[in-house]
Structure formats: C-alpha cells, structure tokens
Amino acid sequence: MLNEVFPLTDDNRIIPNPQNMTELEQYIQSYFGVVDTEDLKTIVSLFTSTTIKKGEYLLKTGKRCDKLSFVQSGFLRIFAATEEKEVTQWISTKGYFTIDLSSFVFDTPSRWSIQALVDTELYSITKEDYKKIGDVVPKWRELEKLFLVRCFTILEDRIFSHLSMTAEERYNLFFAYNRELLNQVPLQYIASMLGMTPETFSRIRKKQLA
Amino acid sequence: MLNEVFPLTDDNRIIPNPQNMTELEQYIQSYFGVVDTEDLKTIVSLFTSTTIKKGEYLLKTGKRCDKLSFVQSGFLRIFAATEEKEVTQWISTKGYFTIDLSSFVFDTPSRWSIQALVDTELYSITKEDYKKIGDVVPKWRELEKLFLVRCFTILEDRIFSHLSMTAEERYNLFFAYNRELLNQVPLQYIASMLGMTPETFSRIRKKQLA
DNA sequence: CTAATTTCTTGATTTTTGTCAAGAGCGAAA
DNA sequence: TTTCGCTCTTGACAAAAATCAAGAAATTAG
Numbered sequence: 001m002l003n004e005v006f007p008l009t010d011d012n013r014i015i016p017n018p019q020n021m022t023e024l025e026q027y028i029q030s031y032f033g034v035v036d037t038e039d040l041k042t043i044v045s046l047f048t049s050t051t052i053k054k055g056e057y058l059l060k061t062g063k064r065c066d067k068l069s070f071v072q073s074g075f076l077r078i079f080a081a082t083e084e085k086e087v088t089q090w091i092s093t094k095g096y097f098t099i100d101l102s103s104f105v106f107d108t109p110s111r112w113s114i115q116a117l118v119d120t121e122l123y124s125i126t127k128e129d130y131k132k133i134g135d136v137v138p139k140w141r142e143l144e145k146l147f148l149v150r151c152f153t154i155l156e157d158r159i160f161s162h163l164s165m166t167a168e169e170r171y172n173l174f175f176a177y178n179r180e181l182l183n184q185v186p187l188q189y190i191a192s193m194l195g196m197t198p199e200t201f202s203r204i205r206k207k208q209l210a
Numbered sequence: 211m212l213n214e215v216f217p218l219t220d221d222n223r224i225i226p227n228p229q230n231m232t233e234l235e236q237y238i239q240s241y242f243g244v245v246d247t248e249d250l251k252t253i254v255s256l257f258t259s260t261t262i263k264k265g266e267y268l269l270k271t272g273k274r275c276d277k278l279s280f281v282q283s284g285f286l287r288i289f290a291a292t293e294e295k296e297v298t299q300w301i302s303t304k305g306y307f308t309i310d311l312s313s314f315v316f317d318t319p320s321r322w323s324i325q326a327l328v329d330t331e332l333y334s335i336t337k338e339d340y341k342k343i344g345d346v347v348p349k350w351r352e353l354e355k356l357f358l359v360r361c362f363t364i365l366e367d368r369i370f371s372h373l374s375m376t377a378e379e380r381y382n383l384f385f386a387y388n389r390e391l392l393n394q395v396p397l398q399y400i401a402s403m404l405g406m407t408p409e410t411f412s413r414i415r416k417k418q419l420a
Numbered sequence: 421c422t423a424a425t426t427t428c429t430t431g432a433t434t435t436t437t438g439t440c441a442a443g444a445g446c447g448a449a450a
Numbered sequence: 451t452t453t454c455g456c457t458c459t460t461g462a463c464a465a466a467a468a469t470c471a472a473g474a475a476a477t478t479a480g
Contacts (some may be wrong), residue, residue: 080370082374087370087374089366089369089370102360102362105356105359106359111366141352141355142351144355145315145351146315146316148359148362149311151362152311152358152362155365156365158369159299159365160297160299162369163297163299163403163405164292164295166437167436167437168436186457186458187457192373196437196438197437197438198459199437199438199439199458199460200436202458203460205459206460376467377466378466396426396427396428398428406467406468407468407469408427408429409428409430409467409468409469409470410468411428412428412429412430413429413430415429
C-alpha cells in the first residue's frame with residue numbers, strides 16, 4: 001500500500017508527491033489535455049499544498065494576485081464590493097482553478113477578493129513557478145491557450161444567459177449542473193452570482209421544490 | 211504623396227501594402243503590443259481585404275468559423291437565435307477583431323451568426339495563415355495569450371455589469387464609451403446586447419436626453 | 421417621389437424582480 | 451443548554467422591466 005502513497009521510481013527514490021496530488025494531476029489532464037506522465041509530475045511538483053480556514057482570504061481586492069490555486073476541497077467565493085453591496089462573481093468548488101487572471105498576468109491590482117466559505121484545501125503555484133511549466137513542457141503554451149479559450153467561451157455563455165433568460169431560467173440552468181452547491185454554501189452568494197436578490201432566489205427555490 | 215500610399219524601403223522597393231492597411235498595423239500594435247516592423251508587415255500581408263454587403267453574413271450558426279476578421283469600416287452584429295428571439299451578443303465597429311473563437315480554435319460548429327449591418331470592409335485571415343504568424347513571430351504566442359486575457363477580463367466586466375447594475379446604468383456605461391454607435395445602427399440591437407427590450411431602451415434614451 | 425417596410429416611440433397594462441420589515445430556523449460559541 | 455448572530459423565508463408593497471398594441475418616423479425599394 002505504501003507505494004500508492006509514495007510511488008517509487010526505477011531506482012527506488014521516493015517521489016515527494018503525496019497520493020492526493022494524483023487528483024490534481026487528473027484535473028490538469030482533463031483541463032489541459034494529454035501531457036506526458038513525467039511532465040505531469042514535474043508540473044504538479046511545482047504546486048504547494050495549503051489550507052485556508054473558513055472566512056479567511058486568499059486574495060483581497062487591490063492586492064496583486066501572485067498565485068494560481070487549485071481547489072482540492074472546500075469552497076471559494078470570488079467577489080467584488082460595490083458601494084451598496086458585495087457581488088459574488090463565482091463560487092469555486094473542488095477541481096476549479098481560481099485566480100484573478102488579469103492581476104496575475106499583468107501584475108495589476110486585483111479586482112476580485114477571494115474568500116474561503118469553509119476550511120478549504122488548495123494546491124497553489126506562484127507566478128514564478130508557473131512560468132517554469134512553459135520551459136519544461138514546450139507544449140504547455142498551446143494547451144494553456146486552449147484552456148483560456150474554453151474559459152472565454154464559458155463567460156460568453158454566461159453573458160448570453162443574462163441577455164436571454166429570466167432569473168428563474170438562470171436558476172434552473174445553474175442547478176441542472178451544480179445541484180451539489182445548494183446545500184453547502186450560503187444561498188445568498190449563489191443568488192448574487194446568478195444576478196438576483198436572496199429573496200427572489202428563495203421564492204424561485206420554493207416554487208421549484210413544490 | 212505617393213510614398214504615403216506606397217511607402218518605400220531604403221532600397222526603394224515598393225512595399226505591396228496599400229496605405230489603409232497601415233491602420234490594421236496600428237491596431238495590431240495597439241492590441242498585441244510592440245512587434246518588429248518587418249514582422250508586422252509579414253503579419254498584415256497574410257490578411258486579405260474583402261467587403262461584405264449590408265445584410266450579408268460573415269458566419270452562420272452551425273458553420274465552422276474558419277477565419278478571423280478585422281473591421282476596417284462598418285458594423286458587424288454577432289448574435290444567436292433562441293426559440294423566441296434573436297439575441298445580439300455584440301456589435302463590432304472599426305478596429306475590432308471578430309470571430310467565433312471557440313469554433314475557430316476547436317473546429318466546432320459556431321454558436322454565433324455574424325451579419326453586416328451596413329456595407330463593411332474587412333481584413334480577414336484564414337486559420338491556416340493565422341497559424342503561420344506563430345512561426346514567423348515567435349513572440350506571437352505570448353502576445354496572443356495576453357490579448358486573450360484582456361478579452362477575458364472584458365467579459366468578466368460585462369458579467370459584473372449584469373450582476374450589479376440596472377438597465378439604465380448599463381445604458382449609461384455603454385454610451386460613455388460608445389457614443390458613436392447610437393446613430394449608426396438599429397437601436398434594437400444595442401438594446402439586445404445590453405440585455406433589455408427595445409421599448410425599455412427607448413424609454414431610457416428619452417429620459418437621458420431630457 | 422411615393423409606397424412599402426422596418427424601426428422607433430408611446431401608452432396602458434402585466435409580470436418580474438427588488439425593497440423593506442418581521443420572524444423563523446439553525447449553527448456556533450459561551 | 452441557552453444565547454447570539456447569521457441566514458433564510460415570507461408578506462406587503464414599490465420599482466423596474468416586459469408585453470401588447472397602436473401609431474409615428476425613418477429607411478428602403480420601386
């Protein structure tokens with residue numbers, strides 16, 4: 001059983017790579033496509049594991065976003081404050097990569113704050129180390145671009161949902177794909193990310209349960 | 211005056227590059243950052259000029275998007291049809307690059323239709339030729355990524371506007387930056403891309419003019 | 421230039437969503 | 451356990467936005 005946790009190389013060196021990192025490998029595979037197994041291990045070795053407690057911030061608006069984080073477990077809320085209220089942009093669950101992309105890439109002050117909604121396990125990579133991936137895995141720059149395009153497309157879809165759907169339709173679409181979130185994070189945040197008030201959310205929810 | 215139209219190199223070769231292409235060069239510079247002048251000419255030479263008549267389609271939903279187009283003059287409406295109505299996702303004006311990105315990159319059926327709202331001059335590049343840019347200009351892949359990130363950020367902002375603003379606020383924000391569109395394209399399309407009905411748009415407009 | 425078509429405006433009305441306020445439910449902490 | 455704070459729900463009402471319908475204005479086609 002041991003080598004499931006600490007797999008051995010040909011010459012019996014222990015790879016300093018906890019077993020649960022395998023999940024990160026799997027997600028990288030699924031998001032970025034086929035990468036050589038050795039490369040994958042190199043990439044994953046650049047990530048470091050951290051835990052962030054409920055309520056704590058991974059990033060605050062105005063600070064630089066200097067790392068990319070992968071959610072191993074827990075929930076992160078990405079939001080920004082306006083004069084009147086906080087607006088939740090997204091909630092990251094297991095398997096999501098979370099970042100203020102613009103801040104990370106351009107070294108500008110971040111627009112988003114990122115807060116843990118429960119104790120959350122992360123694997124994070126610094127900007128510096130992230131750059132190394134491109135050197136080690138030449139293919140990476142292309143895979144990264146494809147990943148970006150997929151993210152872009154998701155945002156396009158989300159805009160389309162606001163141009164063409166009612167609050168109730170957005171609710172139904174969201175829960176068709178994110179059923180599990182409903183009982184695990186404060187509903188007010190989901191309401192906000194769907195572009196409605198908590199009261200409207202509550203009423204739609206009641207209607208859908210009936 | 212001639213060399214404004216056909217600028218001469220040191221050795222008096224005429225660069226086969228119509229004067230108005232310079233504008234495309236300028237936009238590439240401004241979007242993608244500093245590229246060597248020779249490279250820029252190479253890139254621009256891969257584009258071909260076309261004109262598309264009012265009402266004609268550059269792309270239809272379901273077809274492959276096999277080229278990237280730059281708007282030299284005119285207006286393009288990017289939209290998709292739902293059961294009830296057509297939803298305008300964006301209107302491209304002079305200086306915009308227009309594409310169904312997902313279709314172009316992944317060779318999937320395009321989600322958007324693109325139609326000319328007036329006779330429109332375009333510079334287009336095929337997917338095949340676009341790939342060559344990366345070979346000629348090694349830096350291109352990085353510049354392209356930065357451009358993508360900027361586009362991504364714009365979409366994030368747009369989502370935020372739907373999560374946090376009223377129709378009237380979106381109207382005002384839009385016209386702070388796109389005053390010129392108001393008298394040049396059917397207002398119903400602008401209404402749609404801002405996520406409101408033509409009637410609501412008309413009323414807000416009246417209110418703002420008063 | 422005129423007729424036809426499309427687009428835009430306006431009013432009346434309905435529907436959707438937001439606001440305000442009160443109370444219920446629930447979990448965390450003393 | 452009991453209290454405190456936070457979240458969610460509910461009702462009454464207000465505001466925002468959509469719908470429907472008619473007509474005016476603008477544009478296009480003949």
